[in-house]
Amino acid sequence: MSSIANVTASSEKVTPLGKLWCPFHVTIAATIALFTFFFCGQSIADPDIWWHMRDAQVLVQQHHWVRVDQFSYTVAGTPWVNSEWLSELLFYGIWKLHGVTSLFFGYVVIVELLMIGILVLAYRASDSIKASAVATGWAVVLAVVNFGPRTILLGWACLLALMFVLWKLMKDGDAPLWTVPLIFLLWVNLHGSWLIGLIVFGIVVGSGFVSGTWGKVVAEKWTPGVRRKLLITSVAIVPMLFVNPYGYKEVFYPFDLAFRQKLNVAHVVEWASVNFHEPRGKIVFALLLALLLLALTGRRRWKLAEVGMAGFGLYMSLTYVRFLFPAAILIAPILARQMDFMPRYKREVDRSWVNALFSAALVAAIAWRWPSAKIINDDLAKKMPIGGVQYLQTHMRSDERVFNHYVYGGWMIWSQPSIPTFIDSRTDIFEYKGVLGDYLDAIGLKNSLEIVDRYHVNYILFPSKDDPFTYLIRHTGGWHVVYDDGVSCVFERNQSKG
Numbered sequence: 001m002s003s004i005a006n007v008t009a010s011s012e013k014v015t016p017l018g019k020l021w022c023p024f025h026v027t028i029a030a031t032i033a034l035f036t037f038f039f040c041g042q043s044i045a046d047p048d049i050w051w052h053m054r055d056a057q058v059l060v061q062q063h064h065w066v067r068v069d070q071f072s073y074t075v076a077g078t079p080w081v082n083s084e085w086l087s088e089l090l091f092y093g094i095w096k097l098h099g100v101t102s103l104f105f106g107y108v109v110i111v112e113l114l115m116i117g118i119l120v121l122a123y124r125a126s127d128s129i130k131a132s133a134v135a136t137g138w139a140v141v142l143a144v145v146n147f148g149p150r151t152i153l154l155g156w157a158c159l160l161a162l163m164f165v166l167w168k169l170m171k172d173g174d175a176p177l178w179t180v181p182l183i184f185l186l187w188v189n190l191h192g193s194w195l196i197g198l199i200v201f202g203i204v205v206g207s208g209f210v211s212g213t214w215g216k217v218v219a220e221k222w223t224p225g226v227r228r229k230l231l232i233t234s235v236a237i238v239p240m241l242f243v244n245p246y247g248y249k250e251v252f253y254p255f256d257l258a259f260r261q262k263l264n265v266a267h268v269v270e271w272a273s274v275n276f277h278e279p280r281g282k283i284v285f286a287l288l289l290a291l292l293l294l295a296l297t298g299r300r301r302w303k304l305a306e307v308g309m310a311g312f313g314l315y316m317s318l319t320y321v322r323f324l325f326p327a328a329i330l331i332a333p334i335l336a337r338q339m340d341f342m343p344r345y346k347r348e349v350d351r352s353w354v355n356a357l358f359s360a361a362l363v364a365a366i367a368w369r370w371p372s373a374k375i376i377n378d379d380l381a382k383k384m385p386i387g388g389v390q391y392l393q394t395h396m397r398s399d400e401r402v403f404n405h406y407v408y409g410g411w412m413i414w415s416q417p418s419i420p421t422f423i424d425s426r427t428d429i430f431e432y433k434g435v436l437g438d439y440l441d442a443i444g445l446k447n448s449l450e451i452v453d454r455y456h457v458n459y460i461l462f463p464s465k466d467d468p469f470t471y472l473i474r475h476t477g478g479w480h481v482v483y484d485d486g487v488s489c490v491f492e493r494n495q496s497k498g
Contacts, residue, residue, distance in 0.1 A: 023355035028133045029116055030362040035137060036115045037108065039144045042371035044104050045383035046148040047407040047425050049091060050414035055082055056092030065245045071413045073401055073420035074435045074455065080426070081246045081253050086189040087151035100376045107149040114153065115140055117160045118332050125167050125333035128342055135336040139328035141283055142317070145270070146325040155191030156325050158183055162197050163329060166204045170305055173226065177233045185240040188250060194241070195254040196316070196326055201237075203308035205230050210304070216295065219304035257428070263436050264427045270322035280324070284317060287331070294338040306334045384411045385488035388461050392419055392490060395482070400458040406439065408461055408488065422455065443469045449476065460491040 055066050065085055069078045082088075094106035118139050122132035146152055161183050169175035180201065187194040208222035208230075222230065244250045257264070265271040275281045291310060295302065309330045317327035380386065385408045392402060393416045402419060404412060409424020423430050423439050430436040442451040445468055452460070460479065462470045464486050473479050473491050483490035 023359075025129055027355040027359045027362075028129055029119060030359040032115055032119050032133065032136050032140070033112050034362045034365055036112055036140050037366050037369065039140060040108050040111060040147055042104075042375055043379045043383070044100060044107065044149050044376060045380050046150055047410045048151070049103075049149045050410035051424055051426065052084065052088040052151055052410075053092045053095055054413045054417060055085065056088040059085065059089065060092065067246075069426075069429055071417065071421055071424065072409075072430075074422055075429045075433045076420065078429045078433060080429050081249050083188075083192040083246070083250055083253050084151040084190065085245065086186075087154040087191055090154065091149060091151065099373070100380070101373045103149050104371065104376055107147075107153075110153050110157070111143075111147055114157060114160060115143070117157075117164075118329060121160065121163055121167060121329075122333040122336035124164070125171065126336035126340070128336060128340065128344065130344075131336040131339035131342045132332075134339065134342070135332040138283075138287065138335065139332040142280070142287075142328040143325040145280070145321055152191055152193065152322075152325075155187065155193035156329060158187035158190060158194070159197050159200070159326055159329055162201065163333070166201070166305075167333060169226075170204065170303060173223065177229050180233050181236040181240045184237050185243055188241050189244050192250075192254050192257065193326070196323075198237070199312065200309060200330065201234075203312060204305045205234065207303070207305035207308055216298075217302045217304055217307055261428055261431050263431050263440065267436075267440060268427065271320050274318050274321060274324075280321070284324070287335075288314065291331075291335070291338075294335075298338045298340070300338055300340050302338075306337070310334050382487060384408070385461055386411070386415070387485040388483055388488035388490050389416050389419070391483040392416070392459060392461065396459060401456055402459040402461055403442075403452050403455065403457040404461040405463060405467075405488075412461075422457070443467075445469065445472060448472055449478070458493050461488060462491075463487070464489040 051071065054071070058064070058066055058070075066082050067080065069075045069080050091103065091106065095103050097106075115136060119132055119136040122135045123129055126132055126135075143156075146156065162180065165175045165177065165180055165183075169177070184194055184197065187197060207219055208226070210219050211221045212219055241251050242248065246253075274284050276285055291314075313327035313330035316323035385405075389408075389412055396402065396419060398418075401422070403422045404424075406423055406425060409421040412419055412421050413424060423435055427436060430439070438451050438455075442448045448469060460473055462473070464470065464484050470489065474481070478494050479491040480494060481489055482492045
């Protein structure tokens with residue numbers, strides 16, 4: 001009898017993970033996939049991906065990493081650290097498959113895998129598929145800030161992989177820690193966000209060096225064996241960070257961004273703090289309120305590491321909109337654990353055929369909504385200066401210069417690299433040389449005409465509508481419109497060829 005009881009107990013223990021992909025769980029995953037796809041839109045008009053793919057093309061065709069600027073005339077030859085070269089190769093490879101359609105497909109697949117990964121992580125942490133679904137749905141809404149064909153997604157994939165290891169360590173007291181240095185080896189070459197992972201790793205490791213109970217917060221010390229493994233892992237991470245094409249410069253780049261690139265952080269939209277008057281800010285506020293209520297009324301205790309990760313996640317998300325995605329990865333499993341009041345899934349009352357039909361319907365909805373190449377290209381034409389850049393390529397002499405909109409620089413680099421940019425969204429090297437400051441003054445209508453004169457600009461490429469700088473140039477006697485397609489317009493200096 002005791003042996004039967006032991007077998008039963010063991011079976012119940014492994015059920016949440018061993019039957020992760022039963023029909024109901026698949027339906028939940030399909031629902032999250034459809035919900036995620038709803039937020040993906042039908043666009044690949046990200047301003048950064050184009051110069052990223054040009055970097056990758058240089059590496060593939062010329063067999064060397066881009067180490068100096070070779071795309072602009074304002075900072076040409078300036079040393080540059082390309083901290084995302086490996087991510088660029090992946091997206092360039094995806095593009096080479098079938099152009100815009102494969103780029104959209106690849107980006108959506110990456111996002112979908114990340115969201116399903118968050119669902120699985122939350123389930124492993126909470127053992128409740130329903131609570132995990134709610135937490136993941138919230139995560140999707142927050143993470144949408146980084147949706148698009150963006151290299152940063154690969155950084156968040158590394159954070160997610162790290163969280164799987166750390167949650168296994170926290171829950172089981174053991175984990176494949178040997179994978180952590182390998183994650184950082186990959187991460188440092190994919191994206192500069194690896195520093196966030198290092199901080200999270202430090203929070204979890206540090207929480208296990210104290211013990212005690214403080215209200216609903218509890219901490220237990222790691223066993224001597226685990227402490228020894230964590231020490232070895234921590235030491236092994238450091239040399240892995242230096243295995244990159246740029247050496248110590250790549251390792252110190254995140255600190256350069258934080259302490260040197262003041263204009264970048266102050267003016268780029270993604271570095272802004274959360275605005276609680278906007279829908280996204282209200283969602284973040286609701287999360288804060290939910291976490292507070294769960295902390296006060298929930299039955300489950302908080303591990304010290306959970307408090308640290310939740311606090312760090314909230315700090316990141318409130319300080320910079322850009323970091324709502326990693327905050328979602330950190331907080332979703334904690335939120336799922338705290339929602340232990342939700343009813344448990346009962347397999348015995350489930351109907352497999354209903355789940356199968358519902359899952360198929362969800363997948364069919366995604367297929368029906370999937371955009372064609374024409375839809376994607378039409379969207380690009382509405383957001384990128386395709387016609388304006390083509391006009392410049394046809395009419396500009398090689399010794400002439402263009403003053404371009406910040407968002408347009410990436411497309412210029414990709415579509416017509418023979419036309420050097422004034423500025424593009426790499427931002428850092430332009431700030432180092434003062435070009436970013438001049439650009440911000442010009443578009444802020446502070447000595448605008450003096451700035452374009454100082455750089456000996458012959459052409460201006462800017463949005464056709466709703467831009468103060470465009471309005472100024474339209475009403476300035478020294479310039480005239482030579483191209484305008486309603487998306488972008490090109491101004492030529494009067495008598496510039498005379």
